[in-house]
Structures are given as C-alpha cells and as structure tokens.
Amino acid sequence: MTVIAPPSRPPALSPSRASDFLQCPLLFRLRTVDRLPEPASAAATRGTLVHSVLERLYDAPAGERTPAAAQELLPVEWEKLQEADPRVKELFAPGGDAESEGVENWLDGAGRLVSTYFTLEDPNRLEPAERELKVETQLPDGPLLRGIVDRLDVKPDDGALRVVDYKTGRSPSPRFEGKVLFQLRFYGLVLWRERGVVPKMLQLVYLGDGQVLRAEPTPEQLEGAERKVRWVWSEIERAARAGKxxxxxxxxCDWCAHRALCPAFGGTPPQIPEGAVELRLGIA
Structure with missing residues (x-):
C-alpha cells in the first residue's frame, strides 16, 4: 500500500492548479492528488530559466542591468537549474522533448527571450519591491489561496501596486485575454485581502512576441475573481467527494504527459492512494 507523506504546508489552491481543473478535472487530480511525475518540458524549462535570469538581473545595481549582463547570467542559471532538477538533462537525451533542437539552440532561444525583455522595459529605471513573492490568503469559508508573483512594484509616492508576470510564450488573441487575466486577478485578490490595497496595475509581459498586456483591476473585478475561485473550489470538492x-x-491533450492514462484515449487512471485526497486537498 502506498504511504502518503503529510504535506509540508496546508493544502491550497494556486492559479495554475485552478487552471488545470478548468481545463480537465482528471489532469488536476493526476497532478495534485496523485502527483504523478511528468517528463521535463522544453518550453516550461526555458520559461523557468528565463524567469531566473530576470529575477537575478535585479540583484545588480541600476546602471548595470544591461543586455550583456543578462546574457552572462544564462549559463550560470542554467547550471543551477540542472543541479536543482536533474530531469532537465533528459530534455536532450534520445526521446527527450528537445532532442532535435539540441542544447545550444535551446539556450539561444532562451537568450532571444531575454533580449526581447529589454525592448519592453528598462530595468535600470525600476526598483522592484519584491521578486518571486510568495503570497497567500485564507478565504473565509473557502480555500487557502497561494501563488508566486514574478515581480511586485510599489510606487514610491503613493504606494500603488503593480503586479508583473513574465510569459515566455506569445500573447493571446483578444478572445482569450480574460482567461490569462484570471491568474493576475487571482494574485490581485490575494494582495487585496492581505494588504487591503487593490493593485493599480496588472501587467503581463509576453517575451514570445514582445507584447505587454495591462489591466487596471477594480474591486468589482477582484470580487468576481473570488466568486470564480469559490466556484472552482466547490467543483473540486464535489469531484473529490464523489470520486469522479x-x-x-x-x-x-496532445501535450498532456498523462494521455496514456486517460479514458478518453483508452487508458485507465490509477487508483487514488488512500488518504491522498484529504492530505493534499484538505477535503474529507
């Protein structure tokens, strides 16, 4: 019998896990409850690398945050990433997600994304208040919400908050903007509940095509995000208690690591380990 170790932190709902459930409840279960391993993804790993470079870039004083300095950080952060997650070395092995691309071309692609960043913002004119900020809040009679904000800027004169998220893909078409803004409104909601301040600006920086999506949230929009989060959580509770x-x-589905286990493609999901739902979701 599989023994499930108690979580190191209380179960919580993040924007990515909420999006998983909205996309496919079974995917949510396999990732969050079963926690099945997934092979390294070339796109996700490149995103992690670029995020690390942009985070470390702001360690340098203003005036030294140059494109050349950012490029010099790439191999350093790549080494750290390989040490932290040995799976990424499998990307370039036979059958790996980036086998045909090769490590040098893959790193060049990451370098181009970093270069694009400098066409969208001047990091020498910014002094982020927080980077990779862990945020969480407990909704009354609802789930604990948790996430990581890529960058939080605070305006010196009036304390206005700007939530910034880096995306290494391309910007969405207008009809999908609401979906991508859900993540930022989620963060805006958490910051509002914890700090009592509605963020002035939510900003998505798309390095894939050099676009910036901005939105000024209202309390009504953040309340709408809370209603959506509560609805998602109620659906998770319903699925968990019904076992469906x-x-x-x-x-x-073409990019899903668990497609072979999906009934829609002739697969059979594994049995949920005993006690996993309660331990990992806090749902009895």
Whole structure:
C-alpha cells in the first residue's frame, strides 16, 4: 500500500492548479492528488530559466542591468537549474522533448527571450519591491489561496501596486485575454485581502512576441475573481467527494504527459492512494 507523506504546508489552491481543473478535472487530480511525475518540458524549462535570469538581473545595481549582463547570467542559471532538477538533462537525451533542437539552440532561444525583455522595459529605471513573492490568503469559508508573483512594484509616492508576470510564450488573441487575466486577478485578490490595497496595475509581459498586456483591476473585478475561485473550489470538492474526476478532451491533450492514462484515449487512471485526497486537498 502506498504511504502518503503529510504535506509540508496546508493544502491550497494556486492559479495554475485552478487552471488545470478548468481545463480537465482528471489532469488536476493526476497532478495534485496523485502527483504523478511528468517528463521535463522544453518550453516550461526555458520559461523557468528565463524567469531566473530576470529575477537575478535585479540583484545588480541600476546602471548595470544591461543586455550583456543578462546574457552572462544564462549559463550560470542554467547550471543551477540542472543541479536543482536533474530531469532537465533528459530534455536532450534520445526521446527527450528537445532532442532535435539540441542544447545550444535551446539556450539561444532562451537568450532571444531575454533580449526581447529589454525592448519592453528598462530595468535600470525600476526598483522592484519584491521578486518571486510568495503570497497567500485564507478565504473565509473557502480555500487557502497561494501563488508566486514574478515581480511586485510599489510606487514610491503613493504606494500603488503593480503586479508583473513574465510569459515566455506569445500573447493571446483578444478572445482569450480574460482567461490569462484570471491568474493576475487571482494574485490581485490575494494582495487585496492581505494588504487591503487593490493593485493599480496588472501587467503581463509576453517575451514570445514582445507584447505587454495591462489591466487596471477594480474591486468589482477582484470580487468576481473570488466568486470564480469559490466556484472552482466547490467543483473540486464535489469531484473529490464523489470520486469522479472528469476527463475533458481538448486540443491540449496532445501535450498532456498523462494521455496514456486517460479514458478518453483508452487508458485507465490509477487508483487514488488512500488518504491522498484529504492530505493534499484538505477535503474529507
């Protein structure tokens, strides 16, 4: 019998896990409850690397945050990433996600994304208040919300907050903007509940095509985000208590690491380990 270790932190809902459930409840279950391992993804790993470079860039004083300095950080952060997660070395092995690309071309792609950043913002004119900020808040009669904000800027004169998130993909078409803004409104909601201040600006920086998406949230919009979060959580509770995690096929299935286990493709999900739902979701 599989023994489930108690979580190091209380169960919580993050924007990425909420998005997983909205995309496919079975995917949410396999990632959050079963915690099945997934092979390294070339795109996700490149995103992690670029985020690390942009975080470390602000360790340098203003005036020294140059494109050349950022490029010099790439191999340093790449070495750290390989030490922290040995799976990324499998990317370039036979059958790996980046086998055909090769490590040098893959790193060049990361370098181009970093270069694009300098066309969108001048880091020498910014002094972030926080980087990779862990935020959380407990909703009354609801779930604990948790996430990591890439960058939080605080305006010196009036304390206005700007939430910044870096994306290494391309910007969405207008009809999908609401979906991507959900993540930032989630963070805005958490900051509002914890600090009592509605962020002035939510900003998505798309390095894939050099676009910036900005939105000024209102209390009504953040309350709407809370209602959506509560609805998602109620659906998670319903699925957990019924033991029914629906597979929801879509075009995204082509990139799913668990497709072989999906009933929609002739697979059979594993049995949920005893006690996993309560330990990992806090749902009895």
């Amino acid at each position: 995690w629906e597979a929801r096929p879509s075009k995204l």
